[in-house]
Amino acid sequence: MSTSTSSLRPSRWRYLPLVLVAIVFIFPLEFMIMSSLKPSQQLLSDTNSFRAFLPVGSISLDNYYAAFARAPVGLFLFNSVFITATTVVLALFLCSISAFSFVFLQWRGRDTILTILLTTLVIPIEIIAVPLLLLVNQLPWVGLHGLTFGWLNSYQVQIIPFSADALSVFLFVQYFKDLPKELIEAARIEGASWWQIYYKVIMPLAGPVTATAAILKFLAMYNQFLWPLMVTQAEQYRPVMIGLQYFFQLNIAWGEVMAYLTLITVPVLIFYLVLQRAFIASIASTGIKG
Amino acid sequence: MANVQLRDVHKSFGATHIIKGIDLEIAHGEFVVFVGPSGCGKSTLLRMIAGLEDITSGEISIKDRVVNDLPPKDRGIAMVFQSYALFPHMTVRQNVGFGLKINNTPPAELESRVNEAARILKMENLLDRKPSQLSGGQRQRVAIGRAIVRNPEVFLFDEPLSNLDAALRVNTRAEIAKLHNDLGATMIYVTHDQVEAMTLADKIVVLEAGKIRQVGSPLELYHKPNNLFVAGFIGSPKMNFMEVEAVSSSASGVIIKSADFTEQRIPVAKGNVKAGDKLTLGIRPENMRADTKGDLKISGKMELVEHLGHETFVEAKTKSGVSFTGLIDGETLVKLGQDMALSFKANDCHLFDAAGEAVHRLKVPEIVHA
Ligand SMILES: Nc1ncnc2c1ncn2[C@@H]1O[C@H](COP(=O)(O)OP(=O)(O)O)[C@@H](O)[C@H]1O
Ligand SMILES: [Mg+2]
Numbered sequence: 020m021s022t023s024t025s026s027l028r029p030s031r032w033r034y035l036p037l038v039l040v041a042i043v044f045i046f047p048l049e050f051m052i053m054s055s056l057k058p059s060q061q062l063l064s065d066t067n068s069f070r071a072f073l074p075v076g077s078i079s080l081d082n083y084y085a086a087f088a089r090a091p092v093g094l095f096l097f098n099s100v101f102i103t104a105t106t107v108v109l110a111l112f113l114c115s116i117s118a119f120s121f122v123f124l125q126w127r128g129r130d131t132i133l134t135i136l137l138t139t140l141v142i143p144i145e146i147i148a149v150p151l152l153l154l155v156n157q158l159p160w161v162g163l164h165g166l167t168f169g170w171l172n173s174y175q176v177q178i179i180p181f182s183a184d185a186l187s188v189f190l191f192v193q194y195f196k197d198l199p200k201e202l203i204e205a206a207r208i209e210g211a212s213w214w215q216i217y218y219k220v221i222m223p224l225a226g227p228v229t230a231t232a233a234i235l236k237f238l239a240m241y242n243q244f245l246w247p248l249m250v251t252q253a254e255q256y257r258p259v260m261i262g263l264q265y266f267f268q269l270n271i272a273w274g275e276v277m278a279y280l281t282l283i284t285v286p287v288l289i290f291y292l293v294l295q296r297a298f299i300a301s302i303a304s305t306g307i308k309g
Numbered sequence: 310m311a312n313v314q315l316r317d318v319h320k321s322f323g324a325t326h327i328i329k330g331i332d333l334e335i336a337h338g339e340f341v342v343f344v345g346p347s348g349c350g351k352s353t354l355l356r357m358i359a360g361l362e363d364i365t366s367g368e369i370s371i372k373d374r375v376v377n378d379l380p381p382k383d384r385g386i387a388m389v390f391q392s393y394a395l396f397p398h399m400t401v402r403q404n405v406g407f408g409l410k411i412n413n414t415p416p417a418e419l420e421s422r423v424n425e426a427a428r429i430l431k432m433e434n435l436l437d438r439k440p441s442q443l444s445g446g447q448r449q450r451v452a453i454g455r456a457i458v459r460n461p462e463v464f465l466f467d468e469p470l471s472n473l474d475a476a477l478r479v480n481t482r483a484e485i486a487k488l489h490n491d492l493g494a495t496m497i498y499v500t501h502d503q504v505e506a507m508t509l510a511d512k513i514v515v516l517e518a519g520k521i522r523q524v525g526s527p528l529e530l531y532h533k534p535n536n537l538f539v540a541g542f543i544g545s546p547k548m549n550f551m552e553v554e555a556v557s558s559s560a561s562g563v564i565i566k567s568a569d570f571t572e573q574r575i576p577v578a579k580g581n582v583k584a585g586d587k588l589t590l591g592i593r594p595e596n597m598r599a600d601t602k603g604d605l606k607i608s609g610k611m612e613l614v615e616h617l618g619h620e621t622f623v624e625a626k627t628k629s630g631v632s633f634t635g636l637i638d639g640e641t642l643v644k645l646g647q648d649m650a651l652s653f654k655a656n657d658c659h660l661f662d663a664a665g666e667a668v669h670r671l672k673v674p675e676i677v678h679a
Contacts, residue, residue: 207382209455
């Protein structure tokens with residue numbers, strides 16, 4: 020029948036746009052990885068041709084050894100992964116539980132506070148960076164050295180200010196609003212506490228939005244530059260983006276830059292792949308179609 | 310004894326007054342149905358009993374204990390929702406056992422109670438499935454299972470059958486009736502479908518716009534509706550209403566006439582009906598017959614004829630433009646467009662005054678206990 024052939028024919032070509040898009044996205048990565056294996060001289064001359072995307076000429080890991088020698092790459096990677104992971108976990112918890120309270124609980128001033136919170140969506144970090152810096156410089160902390168004041172040069176100064184944000188709250192609020200409210204009512208009748216409703220009923224159903232919020236938060240945190248530059252003078256607490264400075268000295272060694280970029284891209288890819296799996300699994304298990 | 314009492318219960322959402330003073334007694338073990346058109350406040354009332362909505366004013370007690378300020382879980386109730394409200398990420402077993410688990414029931418007891426509920430509802434084979442792998446009827450069963458596993462004293466159902474297809478609805482209706490019989494628990498059931506109300510209820514509560522219009526057994530409501538609203542709502546097809554005028558009234562009844570009827574005495578209590586009053590005559594389609602042997606005759610042109618075999622449904626219009634329906638015997642062959650007279654007994658008539666209140670019938674059919 021005409022309908023079946025016409026529905027079959029496009030399927031052959033259906034992947035063409037996807038392949039094109041994938042190529043556009045993959046080429047820069049391909050270029051970065053290939054370049055990281057080449058000496059700087061060859062790297063620059065290869066950019067004239069397609070050789071830039073191919074493992075040709077003299078190929079070695081020398082750039083990687085050099086990058087590790089030039090900067091404490093391992094430390095920067097550890098710092099970034101630690102700060103980002105901690106912030107993502109904290110933010111997912113705090114933002115989802117506050118969204119839960121905005122959507123499911125009744126309290127005075129709820130709608131006003133949500134409105135105020137959402138208006139902060141339009142305020143970029145650059146605007147609040149200086150006041151925030153002055154603020155964190157006063158804050159107390161209890162740590163290995165007992166009670167201290169001022170958070171500069173620490174992990175918490177890079178984590179706590181970002182452990183909740185309006186965008187994530189907004190994502191959770193929108194998602195929760197669309198969940199059938201009978202689910203919560205049924206759970207209440209069964210005797211579940213609000214806390215139990217949160218972690219036994221709502222969060223297991225919130226896989227897709229949790230994954231979305233996690234990806235956005237991860238990228239925002241991993242790519243932080245201005246704030247860590249302002250609050251970390253000590254190398255010990257610096258993340259990967261600040262580490263990039265070590266490679267932009269008088270003579271830029273492009274091969275090493277590419278090696279460093281390749282290294283710091285690895286956590287992003289791992290994170291993305293893991294989350295993508297969790298994302299698909301959660302959609303399959305909740306039966307809520309995306 | 311799990312009786313339920315409502316005393317002058319009101320509910321407002323902001324400035325909108327939704328439930329306008331409900332007084333009701335529900336005895337232990339009774340099957341009570343709240344019925345009324347969509348939006349009249351049935352669900353709101355049920356949710357107030359459940360504790361999902363707070364009570365603006367008045368008092369609700371369950372088991373002689375005022376529950377106004379008790380959370381749902383402490384009211385001894387279970388509720389089945391129209392949308393089933395099954396937890397999509399849990400298996401049937403986990404759904405049914407959810408409340409027990411939350412309340413720290415020992416695993417062995419939980420297991421045996423879930424199995425018992427599954428046995429009662431014949432769904433042992435579904436226990437390890439997820440709700441998305443079940444049909445509508447099976448989901449409904451699981452929702453009921455989740456309710457019975459906790460041995461509640463009062464079951465609340467909010468339109469539990471409205472998402473099922475017609476055949477399944479009839480089946481499930483019968484199962485709910487059987488469940489009520491087996492468990493002996495109090496059940497409060499909300500529906501907008503008067504057939505469900507008639508078939509399930511010990512007692513029907515007819516609601517309109519947040520007020521009770523009548524409370525009674527199905528047959529009481531059918532034979533003795535208190536007002537035009539109940540008369541029109543209970544019974545299918547709907548009762549015919551015709552404008553008539555009182556000629557005179559006496560202890561033996563009210564004599565009426567209209568453009569379509571000759572004068573006729575209707576045996577109703579005189580009440581305060583006076584000569585010249587505008588009244589509404591009510592007659593059920595099933596009380597119409599296809600001959601002229603009844604006390605009152607009405608003739609008209611047939612505008613709709615449905616031969617169903619065992620009976621025939623007709624809709625006709627009189628010369629003066631009044632439409633009426635009749636459910637007549639199946640043997641009479643009626644043709645569309647034909648002029649035909651139907652008749653009915655004066656004893657079967659209902660009369661309503663200008664305010665829509667029923668004038669009491671003197672000759673109500675006796676309800677015979679078989
Ligand atoms: N949470 C609410 N806020 C405002 N109005 C409501 C709310 N819940 C119900 N209502 C209103 O109350 C009326 C009765 O609703 P409901 O009890 O659901 O009716 P029913 O179940 O009889 O169809 C409707 O007009 C509805 O719009
Ligand atoms: Mg309703």
